[in-house]
Amino acid sequence: MTTLIRLEILRTFRNRRYVLFTIAYPALMYFFFIHAYSADKLAGGLPVKTYFMVSMATFGAVGAVLTGSAQRISLERKSGWVRQLRLTALPGRAYTVGKIAAAAVTTLPAILVVFAVGASQGVSLTAGQWVGLVAALWLGSFVFAALGVALGYAAAPDSVQSIVMIAYMAMALFGGTWFPVSGSLESFARFNPVYLYNRLATFTQPGHSLDTVAVAGLAAFLAVFVAAAAALYRRDTRQA
């Protein structure tokens, strides 16, 4: 199984679209945002540079996971690679585990690159906050990895790209990725996993600890996505 996981990771990094879309693009957007807003302003209670550093890291991480797993699973179901793997001694779950593992590894560079740019632009956090933030965002990305797997088993290859993009952009738009949500938008945003994901960064504000409501919400989303992915996976297996 480790061989499969290693190969899944390797091929993801080899894919130029992944590198461009999930690493370079969010870092560029980050530059754009911090220069569009004046530096001394606050966004969602955080300095602009910190806020967008987090939101661009989550943007890249969610993108890496959704496009990586959903599209590939959908395509590989169609192409017959999934069937071919079922003819090996690998356990049935190896394929999905490999996808999630590859997703988990590939979100890290998406987070770290934006963080590095943020640090170079003057975001200052304590060492503990940096580590905590990376850990929180990395762990949070598993929620979207599960969603990616579910979408990959739910959608056909010709529609999966549009479904992923619509879901991704809608969640980002109303989840505070490009601008902080407030007022009535915010009450809807509580049901948006990207919003909850971005909220994981609030502990870096003075006088705040980890947003346990966001953590609980993300855990609930994780449970739902995992259950959906498992059910869809079983359906797919029955259809061979």
Place this chain on the structure above:
Amino acid sequence: MDTGEVAAFRGVGKSYGRVRAVDGLDLVLRPGETVALLGPNGAGKSSSLDLLLGLREPDRGSVTLFGGRPRAAIEAGRVGAMLQSGGLMTDVKVRELVRLACEVHPRGRSVAEVLEDAGVTELAERRVDKLSGGQEQRVRFALAIAGANDLIVLDEPTTGMDVSVRQSFWASMRAQADAGRTVLFATHYLEEADSIADRVLVLHRGRLIADGSSAEIKARAGARRITFELHEADGPFDEAPLRRLPGVQGLEVAARVPGVRTVRIRTADADAAVAAVYRAGLYPRGLEVTGLGLEQAFLTITGEQDAAESTESTESTENAENVLERAR
């Protein structure tokens, strides 16, 4: 613990909605056999292979591999398979993919050996997504022989290969058979079945309608065809003596040109039939005796089956022709 049976279908049925893909299939494969699975499109070949490999569960009956569940045989590394719709992983090199197959196989072989046997050594550093259709097929074959399997299952393996590649492919496959492996392959190239398999199965509408050596199947279909013309100038035409010829299994008389009848006879004993034609006082012109290929034998047998099933609908014009031939 070898039960002397590689694979067994016992009363197996599988339906998709109203379509009976596999209908009461009974079949045992023995060690060392090279078996061809023939059948027109939709005959149930791929469905049968899916059941054999445990990719689908039968509605009725049981399918066993090496006396146990198909999945158990795969986990024990006794089966290698190349599917018709077997996609490959993209963004990886051929060598990396073959290494994966060798490493996950419980009885994996060395990567270099597998690349060599499948004839893809020179493709090893190429990206999988940059291969041609025929090259992809050979990589799929490499995955099927990545371990020391006892059974190799191939679903239409030479589709997309050109003639020379196809020949080298069959050479590598024969090497697998010579190493004592049981090989089961589905094909619609009948000459492949004829020259490679020592046992031929004919599947039609989900049922096994013939099972034997290629020679036996040809004999069953009437081994030879006699063709000649009868001209009215040589005497009045009468069908009755033609019907009395020895060993006749099919008789077809066509009158395409006025005054000329083209007679086509399918017979198990061509020598006796030709002698009897002359003894009957007929004057055949342009007489030809040809061996029936497996393809014609196959069409004849599937045609007979259709006729026996009171011909609800025939699948192809060739089949229809054979039904008519039979009905006369």
